[in-house]
Amino acid sequence: MTEAIDLLxxxxxxxxxxxxxxxxxxxxxxxxxxxxxxxxxxxxxxxGVVGVGAALGLYRDVLPFTSLQPAPAPVVRSFAGLDLxxxxxxxxxxxPGEARKVLELRLSTGKNWTMxxxxxxxxxxxxxxxxxxxxxxxxxxxxxxxxxxSPTGKILAPxxxxxxxxxxxxASTLRVEFEDGSSVRxxxxxxxxxxxxxxxxxxxxxxxxxxxxxxxxxxLEDAEGKELARNTMIPRGLAQLxxxxxx
Amino acid sequence: xxxxxxxxxDAIKKHQHFSPPFIVDTRERAIESLYRERYVRFRNTxxxxxxxxxxxxxAVQEAFLRALKxxxxxxxxxxxxxxxxxxALRTAYEFRRNGSAPETPSDPRVEPMPVEAERDAALAxxxxxxxxxxxLIVFLRYYADLTYAQIAELCEVSExxxxxxxxxxxxxxxxxLRKDEVTA
Numbered sequence: 167m168t169e170a171i172d173l174l175x176x177x178x179x180x181x182x183x184x185x186x187x188x189x190x191x192x193x194x195x196x197x198x199x200x201x202x203x204x205x206x207x208x209x210x211x212x213x214g215v216v217g218v219g220a221a222l223g224l225y226r227d228v229l230p231f232t233s234l235q236p237a238p239a240p241v242v243r244s245f246a247g248l249d250l251x252x253x254x255x256x257x258x259x260x261x262p263g264e265a266r267k268v269l270e271l272r273l274s275t276g277k278n279w280t281m282x283x284x285x286x287x288x289x290x291x292x293x294x295x296x297x298x299x300x301x302x303x304x305x306x307x308x309x310x311x312x313x314x315x316s317p318t319g320k321i322l323a324p325x326x327x328x329x330x331x332x333x334x335x336x337a338s339t340l341r342v343e344f345e346d347g348s349s350v351r352x353x354x355x356x357x358x359x360x361x362x363x364x365x366x367x368x369x370x371x372x373x374x375x376x377x378x379x380x381x382x383x384x385x386l387e388d389a390e391g392k393e394l395a396r397n398t399m400i401p402r403g404l405a406q407l408x409x410x411x412x413x
Numbered sequence: 414x415x416x417x418x419x420x421x422x423d424a425i426k427k428h429q430h431f432s433p434p435f436i437v438d439t440r441e442r443a444i445e446s447l448y449r450e451r452y453v454r455f456r457n458t459x460x461x462x463x464x465x466x467x468x469x470x471x472a473v474q475e476a477f478l479r480a481l482k483x484x485x486x487x488x489x490x491x492x493x494x495x496x497x498x499x500x501a502l503r504t505a506y507e508f509r510r511n512g513s514a515p516e517t518p519s520d521p522r523v524e525p526m527p528v529e530a531e532r533d534a535a536l537a538x539x540x541x542x543x544x545x546x547x548x549l550i551v552f553l554r555y556y557a558d559l560t561y562a563q564i565a566e567l568c569e570v571s572e573x574x575x576x577x578x579x580x581x582x583x584x585x586x587x588x589x590l591r592k593d594e595v596t597a
Contacts (some may be wrong), residue, residue: 174583174590177536180553183466189444189451193477240471 169280217379229268237265237349245284258297259287271323271353271367281329281367285360293365295329305383305395309403311403314347319408322328326370326404328384332365334395336388340366342401343383344374351387370404380404440484443493448477451494455501457556462505463547472508476501496566498557539589543582550575551582 237245246263252258265284273279284292290299294309307330313323328342332354343349354364374380381401386394435587452473459470459476480497487496540548545570553564554575561579565572 174536174586175555178540178551181454181455181533181540182556183460183538184453186453187456187470188448188475190448190477193448193474193481194477196474243471243475266566 174257175264185231196240199209207236208267228356228358231266231268231283231285231359231361233263234268234357237262237267237284241265241282244294245282248292248297258292258299259290260284260292260297261287264360266357268357268365269367273327273369274291274349274371275324279325279327279367279369281365283357283361283363283365289360291331291361291363293329293331298331298333298363301333301363303308303331304334305397306330307397308401309400311407315407321375321404324372326375327367328370328381329365329367329385331365332395333363334386335364337364337386338389338396339384339387339391340368341387342368342381343385343387344378344379345377345382354386373380375404377405377408417592422506440490440493441481444477444480444484444497447494448499451557454557455498458549458552459501459505461545461552462502463508468508469505472505473501475508476504479504495563495566498559498563502567515536535590536586539586543585547578547582547585550578554579 179364223347224245229353242262242265245260247256248260264282265282267280268283269281271279271281281293286292286297286299288300290297292299295310296306298306300333308329310325310327310329311321312327313325315321328340337354339351339353341349341351351364352368356364357396370381381404382398384397384401386396388394455473455476456466458469458470459472460466463469463472476497479500483500487493501595505525540551550564550568553559553567554561559567561575564575568575572579
């Protein structure tokens with residue numbers, strides 16, 4: 167009997183899957199995600215966009231939201247996690263199963279930055295960077311610095327990203343203004359109901375991280391170049407970061 | 414500070430990633446070490462609950478994420494591994510309840526249970542025929558490499574029950590294998 171059990175032990179061990187597909191970086195990344203989600207009912211945002219719409223040449227059109235690529239299970243779970251421990255009245259009401267890929271930006275690092283959007287039950291929407299649960303933010307830009315930052319606030323590696331959303335229907339472009347007087351434009355991607363909002367993503371080039379060249383304003387423009395909304399608070403975050411005021 | 418300014422401030426702070434030595438979190442390091450050393454054991458064991466290696470992988474990722482978030486609630490650092498195992502088992506059962514359950518097999522008495530079946534089809538089949546609770550205990554012993562005492566703690570039974578369960582499982586497996594071999 168003992169021999170039989172020993173043999174069984176060996177056979178059991180041999181049956182285990184030895185492949186190691188572990189990914190600690192993914193655990194850490196997922197850990198940061200809810201923080202980003204909690205950040206900004208107002209923080210959404212970006213410039214050489216390569217979005218879902220860009221590939222189709224549809225920037226000036228409204229993409230049918232429900233026809234966009236559905237989010238994979240981990241993203242759906244991430245959205246679902248938003249309301250897991252939400253106190254009464256604080257739940258976003260996000261509908262995770264309806265999440266879609268709205269934008270994808272190729273970063274200077276070679277990686278892709280994907281903006282997933284999921285509608286909420288109250289007519290708003292959530293992105294990985296925040297929720298506008300009740301459609302209260304006409305222009306909601308945000309700043310993301312996901313890479314390492316030195317103790318003095320110096321950004322050590324890309325990317326630096328503005329991303330966000332708008333409900334201003336005439337908006338077609340985001341203009342990023344810099345301290346040196348230059349500016350760049352990036353198109354918005356509009357999606358249909360149930361989200362019915364415009365989205366943008368812009369990676370700030372390394373040349374514009376330094377004093378004298380940093381972003382100073384994010385401006386929404388219509389197709390004629392008319393200014394519809396302006397935000398100077400979010401871009402100032404870069405300067406504040408280095409001055410240590412955010413530490 | 415205005416609400417918008419506060420949001421901006423918070424947004425930027427939360428997007429920063431500071432590396433040690435500025436913040437040294439020993440508990441986080443311990444969780445990371447456990448993950449790196451025992452990932453395969455966790456995944457292989459949870460697979461018997463979730464029904465596939467893919468969903469088991471997701472469950473392990475989620476379990477360690479939860480462990481990281483809840484690490485300050487751990488009172489005894491010496492008990493870290495068992496604490497993470499408890500989270501992992503709960504997460505796997507949750508995954509199973511929420512739709513990551515295995516596909517329904519054609520034989521209702523048989524639960525799908527991922528192992529490298531092609532290496533030993535007879536044993537894989539015999540394992541599938543074990544009652545789920547007994548099979549989990551076998552997996553905790555053989556694939557998680559936990560002691561009887563640790564399994565007893567996790568499953569909230571006595572060590573004697575664990576020993577008896579494993580002995581019964583071994584006997585049942587051996588009997589099934591013998592029967593299958595004779596039939597073959």
